Amino acid sequence: MIRALFVLLALGWLVFALSGYVVGYDVLFVNRSSVTYFFLMLDNGTLIPLVEPPPHYLVGTGERVEAELVFTEVGVKARVLAPREPTQAIPRRPVSGPLLVTLVAARLADVSAEPYNMSYVHDVVFGPFPSMRHFWEYMLGGAVIIRPYYIHWRWLTLPRTRAQYCDTGDAFGSITVDVLNALYNTAGVRLPDRSYLVIVLNAQPPCYSGAAGMGTVGFGVFAATYGTVRIAVTQYYHYADWLTQVPDVDVFVHEFGHNLGLHHPGTLVEEYDNVWDAVGDSGAFVRLNSWLGTTRYYIPRGLSLPHLYYLGVGQFVGSGAGSWLVGPRSGVYLSASDGVYTVEYKCGGVYEQFLDWCGVVVHRVSSSASGRWVFFHTVLNVTGQFVSPVNFLDVGQSARVAGQRVSVLWRNSTHARVVVGLPTLADVVGANATFVVGSGAATIDSVAAVYARTVFSPTATFTLPVFHFEISNSRTLFNPLFAYLDDEQWLAQIRYYVDFAGVRRLYPVRYPGVVVSVGGPLANSLTRALNPPDRPGAGGLPFYFDTAAWGIRDARTGQVWRSRAAVVAVVPNGSRVYVLVWGLSGEDTRRAARWLAECVPPRAYAVVINTTDFRVLASWPSGLVGASVCPGVVYAAAAVVGANAASIDAVGAAMAAGGLGLLDSEVAFGSLPPYVFSVGGPLANSFTRLYNPSDGLGFGGLPFYYSTSRGGIVDGRTGALLCTSNCFVVAKLIDRGKAVVLAWGIGGHDTRAAAAYLHYYGRSLLDSRTNTARVVSWSYLSRDGYRYGLDFTTLATWP
């Protein structure tokens, strides 16, 4: 009886909690036919056949899906459940088909000015990018066609003055009715029900002093002389003379958004505070090509996912814990007691490209009956009047949303990988990363970062040049570093916000990226902060270095490993995700990084591995102990650093390449891969010294060398001293069919800058089929005390 109860409970758990990943394989037959089998793969690797083909976009993507068990005649199978649509919590009112828009420019009776010609008015509303029509047709993915129904190609004179309209008590309604009647009386035009009317006015009625525009949310009711019409109306007021030169496309788009049923999606504090949504305040001045040549526009920069979903375009790929790929029109949602939270990614797109940053943003959808129902959610706890430009997650950043941790691990210009819940080792593979080593660590510790680099993408992300007023200096790559010492100042990504006093403030954050901290707690202070000796680490990480036992201890079992062991762990902490890679010795650390490079990590938060055979000795959570799956890897590159070089040389190597991480004493030329990056100067790296010795010409006549007597880099062709500080040599030399790439500077920071140069500008050098070299000077880009990038100037080239 009890056993049966347990079986029932287990079955119940399976039915309600089954989740995994959709995988498949093809069988090709000799008659050229094929069949594809699909499976649900559980976290422990179990494959359950699917009863029916899954949606193609789920196959092999690593998206976590929910599934149910189905009992068939041939056994138990699984059926993938579609992501649950939050139909009750997030409203949906799709709009499609042609939207008929009537456009009128109207002159108030007491103001004679006609500030815009009709071409201007027409183009702002109906023209090509950027225009009201283009924005909404683009954002809604072609679901709507905004058709001009009638354009009144001259200014219409209204019968009443500004004051008289205000005296009616409803200037908006009175102007609308007068326009409807004037169109009917002068042109015989009756507006169809459920069409749209855009009225451009030449001034502001005093009761709307300070207003840029007004719009009906949805369709209003207006009584024209020919009958009552239900139409959506927007009115635009000439609020500043600069508008004659700078079309405010943003306000036209914004008001039409109201017509489509949208309301302001700002924060709880400020309803317009949302740079990511046109119905917030997403405007920016941008100079663009136009039929006038170049025109400065004020344009909107996007639309939030709840609004896209409402209009029938946005989609949710899932909800709750899992690893999700979110894009410009798709995201995930999290249910909470105070509403539904949506997570989306904004970066590329016709309008989104003008956002100052790329980021994952969160909105809360409320079910309240006030006008506003979408609220921008602040994820970084920065408050003020205008904080939406700050409160987003770039790669490697993490925040708690609706009681769950949301982490961004990877992104490109259109999509981002978001993990809801604690990320696992399997999730972080491929993440955009930043590498940190101990400044005093042994080189062998630090060169491990080169191995780690093979499974992570570098974090090359955007920032602002501290102050920006025009798009010409907006989000840009300033060659940021993604390899640091534990004790140094990082470059800063600069964001801005406006505080409660209305003062514009900078918000610098360390350059984003999942931080891969290489080296143990005794060698690397960042590792020590997160995973200190003699006690469990951040977030309950159970593996730590036990100084008494001189080994790695598992706090749950007390088990200790005293040799050939290493810890690899994912640790979300604060607003950042960290990956710790450290072993009992430097070689163990390097082997741990090599395990990451060559093996498939399990869906665990942390493991202890045997560094000889890569067996998983312990896992957190438990249950994933055993041999690692290591399909192998072919290294195309190696980085060589001096065995006794400074640690910054080694971590700098990770800026240049991912691959084999070797010490100069370990090099066997015949077994090197095709590309060999030798990082560090002739005094620090004997392999570099072979090709580029001090005080004389190098391999193949390489003319640039370090002069020990003059303390700088000399051009052997002229004898000129090129530089004595803040400069480096990069060279590509062809030796016995291999490309030997040198990167070395006067000091360690110069050497790292050389590696950074190779990452950002090395393509032409690396593609060269003959020996070539450059001497480059470099400096930090900085302003207001913040370093935000690197700048390079070429001093000499060879040949």
Add this chain to the structure above:
Amino acid sequence: MKFGFLVLAVVVALVVAAVWLVSAPRESTPHTQQPPQNNSPPTTQQTDKTPQQPIEVTWQGYIYSIVVDFVDPTSGRMTGGYTEWFFGLVNGATIRLDLTNATVRLRDHFAIYVGNPDRPVYVRGVWNGTVLKALEIYD
């Protein structure tokens, strides 16, 4: 004299009838009741007429709003605004709506109904000749 008395009697009778019409309690029958003609302004232009004795009514129509967006004239940034609510009655009239104390009992999210002639609602509230102060909104 007799004629004057007759006129006076007719005037008194009309006044009594008017007071009765205005103040008499009304039962709501949501699917059939139309707003009384004396309380249902035919267009939005007439909603600011002189306030009258408040009465509780239940009318059918659809809710819409008008949003005013203010701007910093130098930067172009939107700086504030407000929302005015309206109720488009089934007879084509439009009146102002006050949602401050409304209890919403709608099947779907409120945003589905706003500005949507396909989703009429019933509003029970107090009509003072100018504004309908909504007490309850339901499908």
